[in-house]
Amino acid sequence: MRTTFKCAAKSAYNWRNTLKIGKILGFLGLGGLAVFIGQMSATALPGGGNDGGVAAVGPDVIVGALPNISAFGQGVWPVTGGTTYVAYSVGTTSCNIGNQQLLWNPNPAVTHPVMPQGIYRVKDGVMKQVGQSWVKHGFCALQGTLCGTCTPAGSGCPTVLGIGCSDPYDSSLNGNQSDLKTRAGINAATGVYSGTYANPATPTGYPSNIRCRITVPKNDLDPTLNVGAKYVIEGMYIQPQDATAGNSANNGSYRTFTVGTTYSTASGYPLTLTGATIQQIPAIYYWQTQHADVAIRDYDVTGDGRFIVASRSFLNTNGTYHYAYAVANFNSDRNGSFFSVPVPAGVTLTNITAVAPFNHSGDTASNDPWTSTNTGGVLTFSCPSAASESVAHSIRWGTLHTFEFDANTAPTTASEILTLGLWKAPTTASPASSISVLGYRPTAPAPPCVPGDLNCDGSVNGIDLTALLACWGTPCGDTNGDSATDGSDLSNVLAHWTP
Numbered sequence: 001m002r003t004t005f006k007c008a009a010k011s012a013y014n015w016r017n018t019l020k021i022g023k024i025l026g027f028l029g030l031g032g033l034a035v036f037i038g039q040m041s042a043t044a045l046p047g048g049g050n051d052g053g054v055a056a057v058g059p060d061v062i063v064g065a066l067p068n069i070s071a072f073g074q075g076v077w078p079v080t081g082g083t084t085y086v087a088y089s090v091g092t093t094s095c096n097i098g099n100q101q102l103l104w105n106p107n108p109a110v111t112h113p114v115m116p117q118g119i120y121r122v123k124d125g126v127m128k129q130v131g132q133s134w135v136k137h138g139f140c141a142l143q144g145t146l147c148g149t150c151t152p153a154g155s156g157c158p159t160v161l162g163i164g165c166s167d168p169y170d171s172s173l174n175g176n177q178s179d180l181k182t183r184a185g186i187n188a189a190t191g192v193y194s195g196t197y198a199n200p201a202t203p204t205g206y207p208s209n210i211r212c213r214i215t216v217p218k219n220d221l222d223p224t225l226n227v228g229a230k231y232v233i234e235g236m237y238i239q240p241q242d243a244t245a246g247n248s249a250n251n252g253s254y255r256t257f258t259v260g261t262t263y264s265t266a267s268g269y270p271l272t273l274t275g276a277t278i279q280q281i282p283a284i285y286y287w288q289t290q291h292a293d294v295a296i297r298d299y300d301v302t303g304d305g306r307f308i309v310a311s312r313s314f315l316n317t318n319g320t321y322h323y324a325y326a327v328a329n330f331n332s333d334r335n336g337s338f339f340s341v342p343v344p345a346g347v348t349l350t351n352i353t354a355v356a357p358f359n360h361s362g363d364t365a366s367n368d369p370w371t372s373t374n375t376g377g378v379l380t381f382s383c384p385s386a387a388s389e390s391v392a393h394s395i396r397w398g399t400l401h402t403f404e405f406d407a408n409t410a411p412t413t414a415s416e417i418l419t420l421g422l423w424k425a426p427t428t429a430s431p432a433s434s435i436s437v438l439g440y441r442p443t444a445p446a447p448p449c450v451p452g453d454l455n456c457d458g459s460v461n462g463i464d465l466t467a468l469l470a471c472w473g474t475p476c477g478d479t480n481g482d483s484a485t486d487g488s489d490l491s492n493v494l495a496h497w498t499p
Contacts, residue, residue, distance in 0.1 A: 056098045059241045061095070062097055062253065069171050088233075096165055104139070106138075118131060120232050122286065126404065127326045128326070136169070145166060188333055191243035232283050238331065255275065257271045284296065306330040307420060307435070311326070337395075340380040344444035354381050370403075414438075418441065419436060454479070
């Protein structure tokens with residue numbers, strides 16, 4: 001008989017309301033005050049094309065703080081051939097920095113926020129998303145003052161977040177599986193949730209302790225396998241009023257953490273939050289703080305949401321150059337279907353790879369690997385074909401895919417030279433099938449110098465003759481590959497003399 005697991009069914013609203021208030025009060029009574037003090041260490045940064053700001057017109061929900069992390073131990077996903085994963089969740093304290101109240105109605109109402117969570121790693125100069133959660137659905141809002149003066153929308157935990165008010169969802173609450181659901185039915189660009197609250201069935205054998213939470217391969221956190229790696233954790237809010245008001249570009253925030261060396265099967269590696277919460281800036285921007293040569297830019301799809309594309313190229317020890325591209329779907333409903341980079345003739349590519357976070361816990365989205373082709377002067381990474389968006393391995397909102405290769409030539413940058421395809425079909429409101437983006441690309445190999453053109457300036461003249469005579473009897477003026485400068489090299493210079 002088949003055993004079917006599901007993320008736990010929705011609990012009654014009143015029970016969750018009481019539980020939430022009780023958790024917060026109990027948290028304070030048991031020393032949780034330190035967490036709330038930690039929440040106050042938050043930094044709001046402008047830039048990066050993120051459009052947030054204090055006193056925005058309309059409701060404007062942001063992640064004001066990422067105060068704590070909960071750990072849930074390890075489990076083995078049978079569909080990965082025995083890969084061990086560890087699970088976590090992060091607390092998210094929201095702030096309404098707009099000038100209107102924000103609805104926070106519990107299901108089945110659609111006017112409430114949903115919150116995805118993710119873990120990212122910068123290792124060997126490249127950023128990747130190593131873990132993602134399902135989406136937490138909000139159900140009521142406390143009326144705190146993390147982000148300044150609060151005009152409460154009511155007492156207790158009402159279904160509205162007041163102007164200037166903050167609402168803490170601690171990490172244990174965000175890791176509660178009763179309100180963790182798939183991305184299905186959520187249009188991140190509009191904030192509208194049109195799905196059913198029932199989750200798909202989880203395949204037999206999935207461990208119940210880590211389902212639906214942020215799941216990360218154990219090896220991606222193991223300090224002995226990730227020497228020098230840096231990590232960040234990200235939280236985000238999606239809500240329809242916020243999107244309608246045009247305030248959805250500032251909904252993601254991140255915070256750094258360190259990984260402890262002591263491992264237990266009950267809790268995995270200990271994760272310790274460090275520094276301040278970087279408000280209103282998505283995690284992908286952390287890559288640029290670690291490597292100043294990262295090129296990064298936001299791209300808003302007409303009639304849809306936002307992608308963020310970052311790239312970096314650097315010299316390998318063997319003389320080739322490594323190219324890495326991180327493509328984050330911040331809140332696009334169209335999703336990403338392919339990513340292409342021009343490759344000039346004569347450029348040799350090796351070590352072509354594509355990496356994406358694992359879709360888990362019975363999520364209908366595929367984990368089929370992306371494919372790549374290098375033909376016609378273009379390297380293209382492509383999402384495997386699928387009958388519908390719900391089962392495709394496209395670049396879904398709240399996720400980041402990384403594409404890499406090595407090339408035998410150095411990079412150049414220019415605007416609108418790379419292409420990002422959109423998975424969902426164009427519409428009248430959103431007619432584009434792809435967008436052009438900024439990033440590094442390989443340069444064309446330099447043509448070989450004409451024999452006798454010792455300084456490779458395109459002419460064979462007296463400058464080259466003088467250089468050749470100065471090198472006579474040594475290898476430095478060699479033009480025919482015999483490691484000597486002699487009469488045959490002089491003949492080359494005279495034979496190719498430029499009038």
